[in-house]
Amino acid sequence: MPRRRIYNPLTELLTAALLVVLVLVVNRWEVSLAVLLLVVLPAILLSGRARRIGLAIAIVVGPLxxxxxxxxxxxxxxxxxxxxxxxxxxxxxxxxxxxxxxxxRTSVFAGVLLTAAMTLDIADLVATMTHCGWNRKLVFIVGSAVGLIPQVALRGEQITRAQQARGLVVGAGLPSRLRALLAVTTPLVIGLLVDASERNHMLEARGFSARVPRTSYRPDSDTPGQRLFRILLTLGVGAFCLTWIVLVVLT
Amino acid sequence: MSSFSMPAAESSARRPRRLLLVLGVTLIVATYVFLVILQPTELTGGTGSAAALVSLGGFLGGGALLVAGVLPMLTTSSLVVMPLGIALNIAIGQLAGSLGLQIYLDAIGTVLVAVLAGPAAGAATGAISNAIWGLFNPFALPFAAGAALIGLLAGLAAKYGLFRRLYLAAAAGLVTGAVGGLVAAPVAVFMFGAAGSPGTNAIIAVFRSLGDKLLVAATKQGLLSDSLDKIVVFVLVALILHALPRRAIRQFPFARTR
Structure with missing residues (x-):
């Protein structure tokens, strides 16, 4: 069962990103191994989605x-x-x-970021971006793209099955596979562009271009304490990195 | 009165955007110069701690600045097609894998958006696409600046009418792929030690067995693989555009005039 969310998505993503920065800067195998065993592994086990995250990390990192x-x-x-x-x-x-x-190092990079991303509630992240006053166009693109990915994949599968029912056979050679890809991609793109055109009219009718502040229907999960924590964490990691590079890397 | 004050307000609003674009491009170029021209020597002795950080921060930060400078310029019709391009990049990339293709095809959405909505929309789609993909596959994240460059070059190729003929689209794909390969190579080397798919690593292994340095071998591999990939992507997009009904293309002001 997924764990109850305690922290704001921005706090979790920033902490993960700064952990990656620390591992890159220190660049010792002992530190990478320690982060992997003492931070990534417990985070995966406590996430409530240990099997899914473990499998994803194995699929992404294993071949590499x-x-x-x-x-x-x-x-x-x-x-x-x-x-x-x-x-x-x-x-x-x-x-x-x-x-x-x-x-x-690569395992830490993928492990930290995948664990943070796979325990993330995208809708919560988009709402936080709106509450924090991020560019509304960026918020729309991120929210809309994340929602579209499964739809596009599903529609692609449906078109592939329909084309196969009409006699599409994928041969072994590259030209045959590219022809198959074109037979699937063209109707997929046409359908998506028609949807995009309708969305364009709907957004314009609802004042998307207006420069007024946006209202989010989701409550803000950010707190002054977390905002302060993010600032202090960024400053702390920044100061550590600078000191490390000056004292250890350059000398 | 307001008609006289509008252009002044618009030009003052444009200044910070231009500044962001200039800063983004400068950061990307400076990162590339640091990694390739100055060539940090620590890579083969260790694994390049400062180089990895510069690679991640420089290319990611440059891509973010580009997106911040580009987004205010985009119209709603460009914006609605960008999520579509991002979703296509990821979905067709996976579909290509399931069809057993040896090339990535993960820039079809970026190139399509660039051709329909222009170089700025293409660049933003490329960068944001890799940032979102990074949520599912973190290895895509540091390549955001390269993806933005591919979108920008595809848009410029469309601006000069190179998608009207298949052979011109293929030539534009070759050039774009070569540039993309050059930019991606240092990221792959300094971030991940050039480890990638078995196919790309086999090419790097050939060059390494001939005595090439890791960065040189990865650059040669990037030039080969990315050029082939972008030739196929550009030709596919040109064929898709040819098959699209005029009504679908006419909704984009940039594509209408090309």
Whole structure:
């Protein structure tokens, strides 16, 4: 069961983003591993959607880690300590270490952001953006696009089935697949443009272009305490990053 | 009186927008120059902490500034088509995967919006599309500036009538893909160590086995894969536009005049 929402979506997204920034700046495998085990893993387990988030992270990160290991593990010309020489490829200690550090960092990047995004209530995020006075056009685009994605995917599937019923056969070659894609995409785009045209008239009729403040029907989940927390967190991480870069990276 | 004061008010409103656009472009160019021309040497010895941060912050921040500068310029008809383009990018990207295509096709929506609503709408669609996609696939997030550039170039190609002929659309796709590949390569290298799909990594592995540096190998791969991808995307969009009823195109002032 999804957990009860305590924090505002902006607070959660900003915390996740700043955690990624910290991991990138410190850039030590020990820190990446610690964040993965002490922050990401508990957050996933407490999210109430542990299986879904774990599966999503595995699908997104898994292939990338395998690719990284094969690429740097076998092809790292800068590597000097050779473990295995295969002729066309060499397994080096440096290559494997590079793949491991990059893999850990990438896992933290995807783990933190996916956990934050998959526990996020998009409607709540859009409402928060409205309450905070974000650009109304941006709020419309984000809210509308997120709502449209499943509809477009569903309509695409329906058109594909309809075209297959009319005799569309997808062959093995690239031209055949592109023809199939065109047969699905064209009616999909025409339908969506007709919808967009109707939406255009409806928005204009309801004063979308007017420059007056917007009203959200959802209550604002932001609090002065969270606003202060976001400012302090940003300043704190900014100061830490600056100090770290000056003291550790540049010296 | 008001008719005389309107242009002055409009030009003063345009100034901060232009400033945002200039700042966004400057930040993206400066980030690219830092990553490619100055080439941080720490990558092969470590993993480039400052470079990764500059890559993420510079390209993402530049993309955000571009969007902030572009959004006030857009009409409602451009705005309603942008979510459609974003949804198409994600849905067709997934459909291409299910059809077993070896190219991404995740910029069809961006290019379509750019051709219908202009370069500004195309650039904003590209950047916002990657930001929203980042909610489902965080690896898309740092490529927002490259996606904005693809939308901008596609819009410019439409402005000069390059989508009227298939071979011209293919040529425009080739150039756009090459530019997109050049911009995407440092992001892929400094953020993710150039790890990607098995297909793209196989190309990088070939160049690495020939002794190329990681950034050089990733740039060559980007030039190859992105150019092919954008040729296909531009030709597909030109074919879709050809099949669209005139009524559907006429609702966009930019497309009406092209």
């Amino acid at each position: 880690l395998i690719s990284s290991l094969l690429l740097h593990g076998l092809f790292f010309p800068e590597g000097e300590r050779i473990l295995l020489d295969l002729g066309f490829a060499r397994v080096t200690v440096e290559g494997l270490a590079f793949a491991a550090v990059m893999g850990l």
